[in-house]
Amino acid sequence: MFGFPIEAVIVAVLAAIAAGFIRGLAGFGLSVVLVPVLQLAIAPSAAVLVGIVSLFLIGLTDVNRIRRDADPSAIPITLLALACMPLGLWALVTLPPAWARMLIALVSLGAFVLVVVPLGKVALPRRPAMALSGFFTGFFGGFAGMPGPGMAPFYLRGRLEPKVARASMMAIFLVLTPIAAAVFIALGIGGRSEVELAALLFPAVLVGDWFGHRAFGRVTPRQWQVATALVLGGAAVGALYKLAS
Template identity: 80%
Template sequence: MFGFSPEAIAVAIVAAIAAGFVRGLAGFGLSVVLVPVLQLAIEPSAAVLVGIISLFLIGLTDIGRIHREADRSAIPITVIALACMPLGLWALVSLDPAWARVLIAMVSLGAFVLVVVPLGKIALPRYPAMGLSGFFTGFFGGFAGMPGPGMAPFYLRGRLEPRVARASMMAIFLVVTPLSALFFVWQDIGGWDEMELAALLFPAVLFGDWFGHRAFGRVSKTQWQVTTALVLGGAALGAVWKLLA
């Protein structure tokens, strides 16, 4: 079905529900959950493309929220990310698939570490922080289909309210993901099979996302940050455990 085995599709559906929940709760994390699991069943480049398309499709459901609540910092971060995304894609296609799987799992784990590690007195000024966020958002988006780890530290550690931080990350995804997907197809990395699989998974992503949105409205800022970190940590450890097993 859709060029993939029934086992791969079953794994993808379960991962899509969990990924949708994380995205609805945190504003990012769909690919952090979906890609590391999915790339154990299909080629890493195909998993990345499915994750990118899924991010775009779910982003279309939140255009109204993004317009009302997103912060202007999303604009420069998006521009920088688009410029750096080809570098990540080059790294993805240049590496052996086995190494790509390992590094994708490490990106998932790194997303958790960057959110929870104490920074002490280290604090970057706003503009350099946005620049670094844009670079890593683009690189991780191209390499692993995970723009979230690049922008999560900036928004989760910043002074913005959770609803504004969440909408800002959703805004970046909405612009970056379709252009990234087109770049993949232009480079002949994936095609209709990945698009059809992403469309098949969309109801599962939407289902999980609905529960994530409901959970978000019931937690405080601290609870949101802690919950997001715990969910990312669990997803990262799960991906690493599956990879080693």
């Protein structure tokens, strides 16, 4: 189906429902959940492109929420991410797989630590923190189709209320993903089959996202932070497992 084995499509649909739920609840995490699972069934570069297109499609459903709730910090972070995304794409196509896996594992673990470990008085000023967030968001958007871990520490450790942090991350995804997908296709790193698979998965992502949005309205800010930290923790564990194996 669409150039992929039927078994791969079934796995992808189930993963898309789970990934959509996480994205609806946390504001990010769709690619963090979807891409590693897809890589078990299709080529890694194809999985990254499917994840990027899926992020864009689901982002279109949240335009009103983004316009209403997003923080202005999303603008400079997006611009920096766009500038740094080519570096991530270059790393994707040139680094040996072992180095790539190690890099993803280290950054996934680092993002998790930055979110959950109390840092006391150790904190970056806002502008340097935004600069680092923009760099890692762009790099890992191009490198692994996972911009979320790059921006999550900035928004989860900040003083923004959850709905504002969540909408800000959604805004960044909405701008980055179509550009990243266009670059991937222009460079021949995937094409029509991946776009068609993402379109096929969209209803499943939409169902999961709907349930995630409903769950978000019923949790406290603390519960939201814990849920998003668990997403990053799961990504770090998965990356470390793949590195060890």
